[in-house]
Each structure stands twice: as structure tokens, then as C-alpha cells.
Amino acid sequence: MKLFFWFVFIIPVCFSAQTKATISIENNSDTDRKEAVVAISWKTILDRYPKIDTSNFVVINTKTRKQVIFQLEHGTSSAIQNLLVQIDVKAKSKLNLSIQEGKPEIFTVKTYARYVPERKDDFAWENDQIAFRTYGKAIEGSNEDAFGFDVWVKRTSRMIINERYQLADYHTDHGDGLDYYQVGHTLGAGNMAPYVKDTVRYSANYHRWKLLDNGPLRSTFQLIYDEWNSGGIKVTAVKTITLDAGSQLSRVENVFNFDEDKPMPLPVVVGISKRPAAGNILLNEQQGIMAYWEPTFGKNGTTAVGSILTTPTNMWADKVQLLAKTTVNNNEPIIYYTGAAWDKAGKFTDAKKWFEYLENFSLEIKNPLIISVK
Incomplete structure (x- = not known):
């Protein structure tokens, strides 16, 4: 009688949100920009991510992998005009952010x-x-x-x-x-x-x-x-x-x-x-x-x-x-x-x-x- 042994290998799978758009923010000056509020045209985001759900997305710092505080700005229009983010960018450097599906944190009102x-x-x-x-x-x-x-x-x-x-x-x-x-x-x-x-x-x-x-x-x-x-x-x-x-x-x-x-x-x-x-x-x-x-x-x-x-x-x-x-x-x-x-x-x-x-x-x-x- 032959015995057959079956080995099952369980491989962990990490599920992460897929990046829908990437924002690059570059500081060409000689001074660091700290706590800068930056406006990104909402139209340019829609061009890359036309099906974005405004109630279900997050902005991620690609280096720290942490959420970035944001706001949707309307100005004088009923439609969204800009995505506002607050970031630090060192002199002569670049910061990358990714927009993904997800539940945003509750941000402190500033x-x-x-x-x-x-x-x-x-x-x-x-x-x-x-x-x-x-x-x-x-x-x-x-x-x-x-x-x-x-x-x-x-x-x-x-x-x-x-x-x-x-x-x-x-x-x-x-x-x-x-x-x-x-x-x-x-x-x-x-x-x-x-x-x-x-x-x-x-x-x-x-x-x-x-x-x-x-x-x-x-x-x-x-x-x-x-x-x-x-x-x-x-x-x-x-x-x-x-x-x-x-x-x-x-x-x-x-x-x-x-x-x-x-x-x-x-x-x-x-x-x-x-x-x-x-x-x-x-x-x-x-x-x-x-x-x-x-x-x-x-x-x-x-x-x-x-x-x-x-x-x-x-x-x-x-x-x-x-x-x-x-x-x-x-x-x-x-x-x-x-x-x-x-x-x-x-x-x-x-x-x-x-x-x-x-x-x-x-x-x-x-x-x-x-x-x-x-």
C-alpha cells in the first residue's frame, strides 16, 4: 500500500489599493517648503482617474506610506476646482503622492x-x-x-x-x-x-x-x-x-x-x-x-x-x-x-x-x- 502525502504551502498575499493617479510636487528653490498648502487642478486628476469617488479616496505619501491631509476646493463654483494637500518639500527635491481608493482619515480642522x-x-x-x-x-x-x-x-x-x-x-x-x-x-x-x-x-x-x-x-x-x-x-x-x-x-x-x-x-x-x-x-x-x-x-x-x-x-x-x-x-x-x-x-x-x-x-x-x- 502506497501512502501519498500532500503538502499545502500557504503563501501570504498582501492586498493593497491600486494607485489611480500619481502627483509629483517639485521644489526647485533653495529653501525648504514646510506645511505648504498646494492646489492640484481637479480636472487634471479626473483626466487620469475619471471614475474617482469623492467620498472614497485617499492621498498617500509614497515614501512614508501615510495618508496626507486633503480638501476639495470649490471656490466660486459648485463644481470641484482643486484638490488641496498640505505637504513638506525640501529644497531642490521632489515629493510623490498617490491617489488610491480608500477611506480617508478624519483630519484635524486647521x-x-x-x-x-x-x-x-x-x-x-x-x-x-x-x-x-x-x-x-x-x-x-x-x-x-x-x-x-x-x-x-x-x-x-x-x-x-x-x-x-x-x-x-x-x-x-x-x-x-x-x-x-x-x-x-x-x-x-x-x-x-x-x-x-x-x-x-x-x-x-x-x-x-x-x-x-x-x-x-x-x-x-x-x-x-x-x-x-x-x-x-x-x-x-x-x-x-x-x-x-x-x-x-x-x-x-x-x-x-x-x-x-x-x-x-x-x-x-x-x-x-x-x-x-x-x-x-x-x-x-x-x-x-x-x-x-x-x-x-x-x-x-x-x-x-x-x-x-x-x-x-x-x-x-x-x-x-x-x-x-x-x-x-x-x-x-x-x-x-x-x-x-x-x-x-x-x-x-x-x-x-x-x-x-x-x-x-x-x-x-x-x-x-x-x-x-x-
Whole structure:
């Protein structure tokens, strides 16, 4: 009798999601890009992955094999415009990401914006670094009225806008920051207004708003201003403000419409409120950088403010604010960047570090990351 022995070899099989598209992000500059929010055209992704399920895909760092935080950006359209990702890319190097089927992780919200009707029509926005607000119709004509952007300093990565409004004591530091910035009759932390006949022509406060995108990586909204008289020129404005995770600065895109028989550039200024005590000022017309390291306000610390213009400018300081003047054409967008930082957050502890940040930010605007989808 012959005995037959059958040996069964069990070979483990690893099942992994199949890559549907590959994104290459290249940094050709001499500086590292950290926590950069990058926009990849959704159309280019659809060209490679036309059957993508927007509720069932992940973005994977091909080197670490970990998921990458992402957001689908709509902007002014109901359709998806971009895939946003936040990544680090070292100088002179390339990063590869893959898009695969899968369940995305629950990402930490890093940006947030909202209309605040319970506080006289404020509109507030923040990210994991800093927070801002501007004023609405309900505050007009009161002794609280102000024309510029306000800064809410913070030293936490949490979203704090709602907590501060609920507490209703945001002029006191309860451990995560406060509002001690002074706007007054200035453009505050980088608002823009017409500059006609050597005078800043402030608008009234915004009267309408529209929230376009709201985190986790980018929040974008529009503020609509009613017509006002700018030294004999009737002007209306729409301001589209975008704040990315990790950034100290908001991107501001303004469109001015003005009443003129003949098309002409309208003089405009970006302004930063100046304090009576001495502070450190940078007016770099060549790079379009206007910056201010404020005098220290006792236990509240020091606020830093800065604006970066992308159009030719000349700059000066008057008694109440720093001003950067440029021009804008009728019904054509003008883009600049403006924001702030706080020394007690620990990231910027002196004027030199703040000025260097703005200089690097300016270089990054001029040297964007190179993106390809395969």
C-alpha cells in the first residue's frame, strides 16, 4: 500500500489599493517648503482617474506610506476646482503622492471662518497660527466702528473663534491669546482702500458676505461693500479673502468698480496701523514688503503685522499708519497678502525673524512649486 502525502504551502498575499493617479510636487528653490498648502487642478486628476469617488479616496505619501491631509476646493463654483494637500518639500527635491481608493482619515480642522451676527455682524477667520476679524454694518456709526482688519493673537493650534465669542471676554488672555490689537481710524492689519487726492478714502463696513470654502486646509470667503464716494469717484468693492493652514498671511483679492467716464487706474493703498511708541518698521518697495514689529504692550506681548504687494508700489509712514500705494484697473482683480504674528506664540520672537518670514514668503510667491499629475 502506497501512502501519498500532500503538502499545502500557504503563501501570504498582501492586498493593497491600486494607485489611480500619481502627483509629483517639485521644489526647485533653495529653501525648504514646510506645511505648504498646494492646489492640484481637479480636472487634471479626473483626466487620469475619471471614475474617482469623492467620498472614497485617499492621498498617500509614497515614501512614508501615510495618508496626507486633503480638501476639495470649490471656490466660486459648485463644481470641484482643486484638490488641496498640505505637504513638506525640501529644497531642490521632489515629493510623490498617490491617489488610491480608500477611506480617508478624519483630519484635524486647521482653518475656519464664519459670519458672527451675535457680535454686530463681525466676520472672523482663523487658522492654526493666527486669527482675524473685520466689522459689519451693525457697528457703523457707533464708538466701536473701525475700518481695518483686526488681529486676534493666539498661541494654540485649536480653532478658538467660537470659544472667544461665547466667552465674550476676548480682551483678556485666558491662556490661548486675546484681542488687544488697535485698529481705530486706520486700515488695521492690511486692509486696502482707494487713495484719491492724497487721502485714504475709507469705505463703510461690508454689507454682504459669502462663504466659499471652509477647511480643513483652506477657508475662503467674500465681503461685498456698497458704493461709497472716494474723493469724487463712486466705488464698489468685492474682497475675496483666503487663509491657508500653517500661514501667517491671508491672500486678499480685491475687485474695485468705479464710476469714471474714461477707464483709468485707481490709486489704492494697503495700510498697517502704527502705534505712538516706537516699533521696528520695514518698507521694502523692491520686494513689495511692508512690515511692522509693534512696541511691546506689557504682559500682552508684541504683535507683528506685515503685507506683501504683488504690484509696483511706493511706501511711507504717516502719523497713524504705514501705507503702500499701488494702482488697480476698473473691474480687474488685484492680489496681495497680509497678516500677523504674536511673539508669545513662540514662532517669531523678534523683528528679524518676522521680517525674514515675509521675505521668504515673497520668494515663495514668485517661485511656486511645480506640480504634475500622471
